Amino acid sequence: MMKKILVIEDNPMVIKSLEFKLTKDGNNVMVAHDGREAMKLLKENEFDLILTDLMLPFVTGNELISYIKKNTPNTPIIVLSTSTQENIIMDAFNMGVDDFITKPFSPNELSLRVKRLLNKN
Amino acid sequence: MKTLHNSPRDHATILLVESDASECEKFTQIALNENWFLIVCQDGIEAIQWLNDNSTADLFIIEENSSPISGYQIADYIKNELGLALPVIITTGEIPVVQERRVLAYAEGIIKKPFVAASTILQIRETLEKSIEIAPEKNDYYSLNYLNDLSGGDEEFIMELLKVFSASVNSELKNLNEGLTQKDYLRIREIAHGIKPSFDMIENEKGKGICRLLDSAVDERDVPKLIEELNLEFANINKQLINDFPELNLK
Numbered sequence: 001m002m003k004k005i006l007v008i009e010d011n012p013m014v015i016k017s018l019e020f021k022l023t024k025d026g027n028n029v030m031v032a033h034d035g036r037e038a039m040k041l042l043k044e045n046e047f048d049l050i051l052t053d054l055m056l057p058f059v060t061g062n063e064l065i066s067y068i069k070k071n072t073p074n075t076p077i078i079v080l081s082t083s084t085q086e087n088i089i090m091d092a093f094n095m096g097v098d099d100f101i102t103k104p105f106s107p108n109e110l111s112l113r114v115k116r117l118l119n120k121n
Numbered sequence: 122m123k124t125l126h127n128s129p130r131d132h133a134t135i136l137l138v139e140s141d142a143s144e145c146e147k148f149t150q151i152a153l154n155e156n157w158f159l160i161v162c163q164d165g166i167e168a169i170q171w172l173n174d175n176s177t178a179d180l181f182i183i184e185e186n187s188s189p190i191s192g193y194q195i196a197d198y199i200k201n202e203l204g205l206a207l208p209v210i211i212t213t214g215e216i217p218v219v220q221e222r223r224v225l226a227y228a229e230g231i232i233k234k235p236f237v238a239a240s241t242i243l244q245i246r247e248t249l250e251k252s253i254e255i256a257p258e259k260n261d262y263y264s265l266n267y268l269n270d271l272s273g274g275d276e277e278f279i280m281e282l283l284k285v286f287s288a289s290v291n292s293e294l295k296n297l298n299e300g301l302t303q304k305d306y307l308r309i310r311e312i313a314h315g316i317k318p319s320f321d322m323i324e325n326e327k328g329k330g331i332c333r334l335l336d337s338a339v340d341e342r343d344v345p346k347l348i349e350e351l352n353l354e355f356a357n358i359n360k361q362l363i364n365d366f367p368e369l370n371l372k
Contacts, residue, residue: 010315011289011315011316011318011319012285012288012289013282013285013286013289013318013319013322014318014319014322016278016281016282016285017271017282017322020271020272020275020278021271055311055314055315082314082317082318103318103321104267104318104321104322107270107271
């Protein structure tokens with residue numbers, strides 16, 4: 001059965017790349033371009049996994065993670081980060097995110113990390 | 122970059138300078154059969170005008186006695202004034218040895234008129250093949266290694282991503298310039314942070330480095346210069362992409 005993944009990201013190139021790779025790996029991918037859109041999609045759908053950037057328009061990364069943890073505590077979260085965000089990543093881990101991937105991501109690493117979390121659940 | 126195509130003959134863009142209507146018609150038919158994209162100019166002025174207004178072509182085929190600028194002058198203008206390292210074929214009625222030497226001092230090939238399909242196609246294919254062999258695999262502004270790796274060499278996906286790069290970064294740079302006018306340094310930082318992965322994905326280290334600086338605690342007095350450099354780097358990348366992939370119709 002196809003797994004449903006929510007990608008929350010505002011860089012169009014990263015979005016296209018994630019969509020391409022995750023779809024190629026057999027997943028059903030939905031995209032939110034900002035925090036508000038993400039919250040709307042989260043209200044209307046159930047996801048097996050969430051990949052999210054931490055610097056998004058309208059809603060901060062911390063607010064978004066709190067929202068996800070409160071409403072769908074069992075949905076694993078992978079943070080999409082850049083290498084300069086170590087302190088932000090540590091905060092995210094403290095809030096309960098499961099993993100992080102650096103942008104631009106390694107395609108094989110993405111597949112492995114996503115599969116690991118999907119299989120875990 | 123052209124190695125992305127299965128064959129250099131596929132979808133090549135050819136600019137033809139030819140004043141004789143019947144020769145034009147013959148050549149158009151050949152181009153149609155060979156799946157070449159053809160731009161026809163009746164004289165050198167029109168050709169130069171087209172080159173100044175548009176992206177470049179894969180091959181220039183110019184009649185020797187073009188007026189008011191000869192085929193040699195157009196070839197010279199393309200190579201030396203515009204600095205385009207692209208192949209030129211001169212078309213001529215007669216090819217005596219001395220004339221052949223003269224032509225080959227300016228161009229990569231000669232085609233004898235009237236156009237005969239077989240020999241014309243052969244000469245064009247050979248010239249395109251040669252130009253691809255000598256075309257550099259890499260350039261200073263971008264690399265497709267990451268996108269190739271990501272997509273497993275999916276050409277359609279790579280082309281789509283290049284279009285997305287050009288459009289989205291162009292739009293964000295406008296926002297960046299607006300942020301500078303308003304001295305909104307937080308916005309500048311956020312935009313630079315957002316577009317950094319785009320430069321990273323096409324392996325442009327300079328763009329990525331400037332974005333990293335703008336995204337850090339850089340002195341505000343340095344911001345205008347950094348944004349100016351980023352605009353210039355993007356313009357260079359875009360120019361290179363337009364040159365390498367005219368079929369994308371990038372602006």
